[in-house]
Amino acid sequence: xxxxxxxxxxxxxxxxxxxxxxxxxxxxxxxxxxxxxxxxxxxxxxxxxxxxxxxxxxxxxxxxxxxxxxxxxxxxxxxxxxxxxxxxxxxxxxxxxxxxxxxxxxxxxxxxxxxxxxxxxxxxxxxxxxxxxxxxxxx
Numbered sequence: 814x815x816x817x818x819x820x821x822x823x824x825x826x827x828x829x830x831x832x833x834x835x836x837x838x839x840x841x842x843x844x845x846x847x848x849x850x851x852x853x854x855x856x857x858x859x860x861x862x863x864x865x866x867x868x869x870x871x872x873x874x875x876x877x878x879x880x881x882x883x884x885x886x887x888x889x890x891x892x893x894x895x896x897x898x899x900x901x902x903x904x905x906x907x908x909x910x911x912x913x914x915x916x917x918x919x920x921x922x923x924x925x926x927x928x929x930x931x932x933x934x935x936x937x938x939x940x941x942x943x944x945x946x947x948x949x950x951x952x
Contacts, residue, residue: 844870849878859885860940873949878902881941886934897931899923900944905937 847865854861860880868875879887881904890909899908901921908915908923909932916936917923925931935941 854880857887859887859935868949873951875945875947875949877945879941879943879945881933881935881943883935883938883940886932888932890930890932892928892930894927895947895949896927897925898944898946899925899933900946902942902944904935904939904941904943906941906943907934907936909933 854863860882862877862879864877866876901919903919905918911930
């Protein structure tokens, strides 16, 4: 197993173990273990996504893996009220933040503060794989 995927498993496990003061549900071990499966990926125009924890799992906290084909991006730079955290597992990413750009490689974290204009695209010639950690507010 590659180091990035091992780290992914550890991050996903720690994320799932976070508790809140208002936690109402008791989780089973089967609900707390999520192993990547190609059959459960969600296609995107640039590659695919895999949700390790979706909006309904906890209190809006999510973790997903995005996979982007070379030269593509999942969407144009944008902003929203939630802050967001990316962790590059494999490949080369171009990170846009408030009008500036930087190219980074694996084992790099990227933070997007609330309301910042941000985006990520594949700047390499292989697939870009990165984690997205975000909390969505309940509607």
